[in-house]
Amino acid sequence: MKDLPALxxxxxxxxxxxxxxxxxxxxxxxxxxxxxxxxxxxDRFFYEVRRRGFRVVENSGQFIVFCNR
Known part of the structure; x- marks a missing residue:
């Protein structure tokens, strides 16, 4: 993953x-x-996932987004 900017x-x-x-x-x-x-x-994260028609699961402190419909 790329380094994120400070802000x-x-x-x-x-x-x-x-x-x-x-x-x-x-x-x-x-x-x-x-x-x-x-x-x-x-709330925003789940909204953006649903808006794209994707699914998300949470496991062991991670969100995994399945980026297909």
């Missing part, structure tokens, strides 16, 4: 997450649930 906006974080090669190819992406809570909040 990242929620919008920028979402763009970076869903523009990852794995997401674009219909694979999976994962992020620490603590990072989601700290950077954008779970």
């Amino acid at each position: 990242i906006t929620p919008d920028r974080w979402i763009v970076q997450l869903f523009s990852a090669r794995s997401a674009a190819e219909g694979g999976t992406v994962r992020r620490k649930s603590a990072d989601v809570d700290r950077l954008i909040g779970r």
Whole structure:
């Protein structure tokens, strides 16, 4: 994963997450649930996942997003 800037906006974080090669190819992406809570909040995260028609599971402190419909 690329180094994040010292200050990242929620919008920028979402763009970076869903523009990852794995997401674009219909694979999976994962992020620490603590990072989601700290950077954008779970409500926004779940909204963005649902808006794209993807599914997400949480396991062992990680969110795994399945980037296919």
